[in-house]
Amino acid sequence: MQPDRAQPDLELVHLLRATAVELGLHSSRFAQQNGMHPTDVRALIALMDARRAGEETTAGRLGATLGLNSAGTTALLDRLERAGHVRRVRAASDRRKVVVEVTDGAVGLGWAFFGPLIERSVELLRGYDAHQRAAIREFLDGVREAAAEGGHTAPG
Template sequence: MPDEGPEMEIVHLLRAVAVELGAHSTRFAQRNDMHPTDVRALIALMDASRAGEEMTAGRLGAALGLNSAGTTALVDRLEKAGHVRRVRDGRDRRRVTVEVDERAVTLGRAHFGPLIGRAVDLLRGYDGRETAAIRSFLAGVREAAAEDGRAP
């Protein structure tokens, strides 16, 4: 383990942030009668939408590490609750994508909006170089965690 220098202090702080964000997400799930995986699914769907990508149930399941039956149950549950909708492809009626309903976005904004607003305000206090360093660090940690998750 590396020495307990300033780098490790930041690593410990990042871990604490991850724990707090997880707890914040869990509170949202509990208050809205959702499973934590439901919240992860909604986030994955919103991220795909923001990136201009369509999300099929299969792709969603892969992103969440769910099998086909688990993914179907998840999408059924979210659809029944009014959080998502299945949309048939106009060109290939066999292809179905999953989209987040605006009601789920509104619900999420009500809970996560204040936290996101505070984070944005904090980031506005940094100059372009500092923001680039923060982005690079977080992207690197995310990639390292993703690689670790893919390791046998």
């Protein structure tokens, strides 16, 4: 079925899809340039998000976030640790628990590559008023939630 270009809502959905594809390609270039697997990049993003939120991340939690089993998560963390991108440390909240932290070096590496895109995105957002930014935030959060819930699949 061909999309009806007269439907602005559908145009926005297709634009969002195209944006997601471009962001994925951008992330893949970063992975390739740094000898990483795309899952490594997703793991680093998840760990940076947790760091920014002040949350501790265990290997199990990271694996669940990425949809990996225990063996896959261990292999991922071993790879990232060997590359100097993460470290395993005792949790501040419970010294019996081991958490995974992203290193400052990995943050710097990510910023060197993704920083210009982030800065350009912030610059674009400054062109919108608070009400418009709230609408954009609500829309993007709703799409993210729908994708996370599997709400994008057709009903059976």
